[in-house]
Amino acid sequence: MELRHLRYFIAVADEQSFSRAAERLHMAQPPLSHQIKDLEKELGVQLFDRKSHPIQLTPAGQAFLEESRATLAQLEQAVTKTQRIHQGELGYLTVGFTSSIANGVFPEMLRTFRQRYPEVKLILQEEHSASLIQRLRDRQTDIIFLYLYHEIYEAHDLETMSLTQEPLVAVLPKNHPLAAKSQISLADVKDEEFVMPLHQVVAGLSEQIYHLCSQAGFVPNVVQTAVFMVTILGLVAGETGISILPSHVLNIQREGVVYRPIQEPTATTHLTAVWRQNDSSTILQQFLEIIKSLSIYQPEISMISASELEVGCVS
The missing domain is CATH 1.10.10.10 (Winged helix-like DNA-binding domain superfamily/Winged helix DNA-binding domain)
Incomplete structure (x- = not known):
């Protein structure tokens, strides 16, 4: 029949x-x-x-x-x-990311894609850097977002797209002597104690901070590491130490800390999209087109505290 x-x-x-x-x-x-x-x-x-x-x-x-x-x-x-x-109108896309990027451009990417392709299901997986790369290679994810670091540089089986070159900022306790300065040189913080992002979680960001400090002639004295940005801010507010973080941290309003631009022009970090070479998925290609087209907003760093931003005391 x-x-x-x-x-x-x-x-x-x-x-x-x-x-x-x-x-x-x-x-x-x-x-x-x-x-x-x-x-x-x-x-x-x-x-x-x-x-x-x-x-x-x-x-x-x-x-x-x-x-x-x-x-x-x-x-x-x-x-x-x-x-x-x-045609990429139906199906699913598995997206891996580190927690540190969730306060930057990542939400706008997700929102735009959902609006254009409402019947494509986005499966989101939050992992640390090494796990993200392994899951990508094991075909458990389709695309990942992380800060660029050495393993990505050296990978021959992966494609990358730099999404933003984001400035790094010094994060200081509100009453820290350096808070009076309009901007910070890395040399200013060589004797400070640091609260750092955990390397296993955000390897690219951690590597970049160590590299910048090395260029300035010192190794940061790390007294505490943390997984989440909000935890780092809380520890800085508690005067455990200072930190250096991507400028999108300004989106997290935290009383007791201030942000200052870093003078050195190399004080930036690269948020990067990574996917497998020769992946022919139409949905993936459409997602890549969307993130290419998005204008990346870089927050302006000024001499204001997170608490002032929250209550609107600064004009």
Whole structure:
């Protein structure tokens, strides 16, 4: 039995006439009658009462008609679904990210993609840097977002896109002597105690901070590490130490800390999208087009505290 047999049968049932069904199917009547007889022979039942005028379905034919319509409808749905998946209108995309990027441009990427492709499901996975790369290589994720670091530089099986070169800022306790300065040189903080992002979690950011300090001639004295940006801010507010973080940290309002620009022009970090080479997924390509098109906003760093921003005391 082939799908064409079902279409022939439905046409005859609808038209209640072999001749009209043949016209509808753009074929001669004798071959159509022959195909229906072959179908009845294969099923072992009579589908039509040919003695009635117009011809009528037998009870078995009526049951088979319902199932035939359902089968063709399901096939059409499958074809439509397959085509929409191929066109990137339907399906899912698994996105991996580190917690440190959630306060920057990442939310805008997600919002824009959801608006344009509402029937594509985004599966979000928050992991540390090394785990993100391994999951990408294991095909457990389709694209990841992290700060660029040495393993990405050296990878030959991955593609990258730099999304933003974001300035780093010094994060100081509100009453710290350096808070009186409009901007900070790295040399100013060489003797300070540091609260640092945990390397295993945000390797790229941690590597960049160590590299900058090395260029300034010192190794940071790290007294505490933390996983989340908000934790680092809390520890700085508690005068545990100072920190250096991406400027999007200004989006987190935390009383007791101030942010200062860093004088050195190399004090930046690169937020990067990473995916497998030769990944032909249409959904992935559409996601990449969206993140390419987004304008990346870099917060202005000024001499104001997070608490002042929160209560609107600064004009």
